[in-house]
Amino acid sequence: MKPPTDWLDQRTGYKKLLHEALFENVPGGARWRYVWGSTLTFCFAVQVITGLCLWLAYSPGAQTAWESVYFIQHEMWGGWFLRGIHHFTAQAMTVLLVLHLMQVVIDGAYKAPREVNFWAGVVLLGLVLALSLTGYLLPWDQKGYWATRVATNIAAITPIIGPGLQQVLIGGADYGHQTLTRFFALHAGIIPGAIIAFIVIHVYLFRKHGLTPKEPKKKPDAPFWPEQVFRDAVACLAVFATVLFLVIRYHGAVLDAPADPSEPFSAARPEWYFLFLFQLLKYFPGGTEIWGAIVLPTLLLVVLVAMPFLGKWKLGHRFNLGLLWSVLAGAVLLTWIAKKEDAGNPDYLTAVQAAERAADRVVALAQGPSGIPPTGAVSLLRGDALTQGPKLFARNCASCHRFGGEDGIGGVPKDVPSASDLKGFASREWLTGLLDPKQITTAHYFGGSKLKTGKMSRFVTEQISQFAPDEKTELSKALVALSAEAGLTAQHEVDLRDAALITAGREALSGDILTCTSCHKFHDADENGGAPDLTGYGSRDWLIAFISDPAHERFYGDRNDRMPRFGADQRLTAQEIGLIADWLRGDWYLPPLEK
Template identity: 35%
Template sequence: MTIIRAVYHWLDQRLKLTPIGEMLLNEPIPGGASWVYVFGSATLFLFCLQFLTGSFLAIYYAPTPDHAYDSIQFIMTSVTFGAFVRGLHHWGASAMVVAIGLHMLQVYLAGAYKPPREMMWMVGVVLFLLTLGFAFSGYLLPWDQKAYWATQIGINMVGTVPWIGGVLVRIIRGGDNLGALTLSRFFALHVLFFPLMTFGFIALHLFILRRVGPAGSFEEKRTAGAGAAVQTERRRRPVSEPFYPRQVFIDAVVAGGVFLIVAVLAVGLPFPLADKADPSDTSFKPIPEWYFLFYYQGLKYVHGVFEPLATWILPMIFYALLMFLPFVDRNPARNPARRPRAILIGGVFLILVFGLMAVSLKEIYSVPTTNRSVVRGREVYSKLQCSGCHRIHGSGGAVGPDLSYVGKDRDRDWLNRHFDNPQAVVPGSIMPRLPLSPSERDDLTDYMLSLK
């Protein structure tokens, strides 16, 4: 301890650290430290984790179509802690989307984007867009089938923007095809442009925070009786507490908890690579990351002339509204109880997003569990390792046909005959004749028929 003190004293004499420390740690928090103020710092923590894990991944990663996939495979199989670090980076990205979402939700509910904090909100929206940019650019880097075809879809959507769509697509893709130039472009964005921009905007976000001060609770009271709460919103009570020590402690505990969750996911739910990207295999149907699922589902409901509505018109309106929210919402009240319209709109939006996400998850993963034989059939499928050759919704091999929708194309009789003897139904088939008991065969057929 005394050594640390001595070193600090030595540095302090030269660098005059004490005033800086005081400035950083004595920031008053109106209403006092609280567990509800942790989402911003949790997001910042996750960004730092992404920066660190990403830097280590970059040591081995090679951003070319010939080597990207193999370099990830090398990280997964041969690098010490490679799979763990990649798991941290993968789940850290998901956690970051959750954290920034909760942070924005909280700011929205507490009306903390209202004057004088408009600029802070707008910088926050830029940081949110950067987070999505990280997610989109990072998804291509493993250069597997999922990466390739999901990115293809994303780029095609940009192409639907009128007039400038074609130019935008060429800029993003770096040419006529999704290829080597696209990959190095996405890599540069993901590891240089976006991180630099993010650091800059985080600094700006925190600078503004320190200039205007934290918003604090919309009620502006902790100690007085509940009856006074409604009255006190405008008469700011001077009850506050410095950032250090209690809020620092709370933020640190939450950061530790967040790391633990991400680490457990990284160990427990490894993130497999699909097959290496094959630009000629147009049959591949990619499933986006969970945070884009609601959007993916929404796209299924629009066709023909309405397609631009979903691919760019509504997203543009959404981002514009989000960006200029502090100027669109002129209601000066911060208490949610006195902002029925804002709360209603926010609620409808969340119900829509989570509803679409639920429908999407149901369509992708659900097997009618009332039907026992379908469930047994799925077990047979995994026991006999059919996924070595077949793919269902993005996972499995590509030796045989994609079975995601086989129930639509084939009937019971065909499937039974095919399982009994593939070569008799499809001459020359390399699908092995599997040792299935009659009941296993029926279960498997039921499972196949459920895939539509």
């Protein structure tokens, strides 16, 4: 009986095909320098497999793209690993493309009759770079969003077709849903389809003309199988081992905070292999940019396409080689300069840290009890006191106030503060300092403001400093009670523990020994002396009312120093004031582990 393989062969002719594939002649025998094409094919296969699996979970759309990638990265089984492989294999492909191109030119494999195959390779190079450009946007995070904005704005300076090209590419005048649907169609459909077509052409032509042997041949000719296949397999293994190492080392690919068109991203940089172009553009002053962004790359492409003709002459081949080596060296140099400039740029480093914090924070919020609302993860950050509080404080409060000596976002304003430092506002510690005769008139409290010479400062420096021990006991009780009015999260447990002390302190606050209520209102006790109401002092409602209108008669009235009426004058919205109040009170969502 004939083996079943014969039956199948008669109907498909697979044996001939297999023979074609495996017994290609390798002139001069197997060599390590021939592996690059195979490693690229392998990488492309990895990208197809991982990409299709990512596709199963990805949803292009301004309110779903980041969210679905977040879900892949943080919720799905092995999602971070899959995404990591896709991310780092893409980087490996770029490196391997350069190696493959260099090997082809060094060995003269681009010369006649292999011109068309060389051009197919140049097209493939462009297609793979287009894949990484489009893929960078798909997570719709800050990094991808801003880098794509820059890249497409630069594409728009192409003469005549530029603006139309940009509009068609991003799907309108602005970046949004249609940018994602288009980039996704390009990334997952159109470009890979074109790559497959060109790989078929590339491999067909390669087989038609055969391998270009490196002279002198060291060994006799040998078939592709098994010696060269083995070398290719080992090279693929090395590539993949490197990819896996990077995936595990960096725990997959980075996912920044969701794209927010109104939130600038100073840490915006392209993927590292485009950094040299980014750096190059810095050297073209206004109006000449087209030379760096369009003319130079186009010229390089023209030379690349003309290389097979130039290579006919010995001098031409040397020119080709010299040019490629110079471009490579230039790219390495520019990348190094870009990295070095960034490493020495404190603003950039601060921006990177802020980006990392925002990325961690939005994940914590998404994993919190509220989850991601249908309006998208960007609204989580916009409504988060921990994220917005410092920025709002820096923009609106830090010209007078400080927060732990800083402006809220890590900067230290040059001027001396002219109002109190609000870190720990209304806490026992903060109030202890305020009521300390040595501290109240320092810049940390009332030193910089009109209040320095006010009644409260005088009361503290002249009377509290002379307090007898029993008066001091009363004061410490009152202080605990006043701080408890704020209901601070950080003091929740001590306030519960000190319930009896707080009750006594409330009486002390309204009592005759301390005479607080001769100026301040406190619950029912009210002498209406024109000082701020201490009822609910430091609580969310109290702070919101205070920030909204410090000149209200409940607070400073017409004795208000320079503090703007943020709410009454519509300088800030109610939501913004609420966010500042929550942030000052340390009131924001904390994931269980950090509590």
